[in-house]
Amino acid sequence: MAAFLGLFRRDLSLALRQGGDTGLVLGFFVLAVVLFPFGVGPEPEMLQRIGAGVIWVAALLAALLSLDRLFEADYQDGELDLLALSSLPLELVVLAKCAAHWVATGLPLTLISPFLALLVDLDAGSIATLFTSLLVGTPALSLIGSVGAALSLGARRQGIVLSLLVLPLYIPPLIFGAGAVEASAAGSGARAYLLILCAVNLAALALCPWASAAALRQALE
């Protein structure tokens, strides 16, 4: 437990001290959302209809951008070999890193989303549902992304390969997250969507550390 918390704190302080990562992710998120009204026109009704989906897709892409930093630096300088040899199981190493990644990227994305929701003219109930859906969905994004990051360690063109691997797997959280906001806007209640999103989260929590650890072992062989 102490080792897990120690690794979590280490990764979190690295992410926050190097500073750039959180700021860049937030900057990309804001810019991507801001681009859409320029592209599709500023009519409020249309922006309201597509707003939740736009914010979710932008959050997804922003999370994707920060993923290659998850294991790469430690892989390059040999820290990952030491972690693999330590008493902490590799699955828990992955979990600690994903938790730190979520606190450094997913959580800020979630916290800034209500302000972006104002840009696309969502009403208060939808904003609340959007916030909740992102809060529940972004941990799954970090976990699923860790599988892609571990698989593409040391690959040529790591960023592109990572995107190709991870984006199809990101589609279920996207469907249910954006669907939750649409359902709440339509008045039919977002509870079912949010519960399925929780289920996706729990499934990712159970399965992704094993897949990522297996991929890391392949990379370290």
Next chain:
Amino acid sequence: MINWLANPARFVRLSAKAVPWCGWTAAVVLAIGLFWSLFVAPPDYQQGDTVRIMYVHVPAAWMALSVYLFVAVASAVGLVWRHPLAEVAARAAAPIGAAFTFICLATGSLWGRPMWGAWWVWDARLTSVLILFFLYLGYIALVNAFDDHSRGGRAGAVLALVGVVNLPIIKFSVDWWNTLHQPASVMRVGGPRIDISMLAPLLIMALGFTLLFVVLLMLRMRTALNERRAMALRLNAGAAPAPRPGRERAVSAHTAVP
């Protein structure tokens, strides 16, 4: 038998004999199946002759799913038992599976236009098969993304196993969601619901597609194994001791690695 075939040289020898047999059988079965589907089988009472796209679309879909399962199983065998040919088989099968998935999506789109009025709808079955197509492409990209050949194979194996979760989603998508796509008519509890006059050519086409897959798989595996041998021979020749003077020019042309 799987262990007996594990020797790559033996596999290359045996598949050299098997490929012509399987190839001609596949050609004959496909010819019979196509003739039967296009000319002998009855038109549908609702769809008329457009239903004949089914005889290509459905077997392609079955192959798309089965080949992914094959890739996943071969990956598991390669990871767990380190069977020498398992990785080769998985890498060889993936592009064939991607091609079948593309045929399924394209023929489905061509069928959807007259039937549903749309080239594409975002219903559960179509979306999950599209995700399967992207999983194939991601697998192919990943195994080719590493300079170290075996690292690519192992990484791809993990990805193939992660993506297996999509297969039950595709199969049961028409039951779990309200979809435009037709629900299961052949592989369902209670037996096939389709008339035998249509089921027979469908199964013959499925057999033909399977034989085609086996032939293409064997050809691709033989090519991959021969490539490996060629690479090994080139590396060995490059490491040969310096030749005697006078023969230098002829030998150096052969040992030049591109």
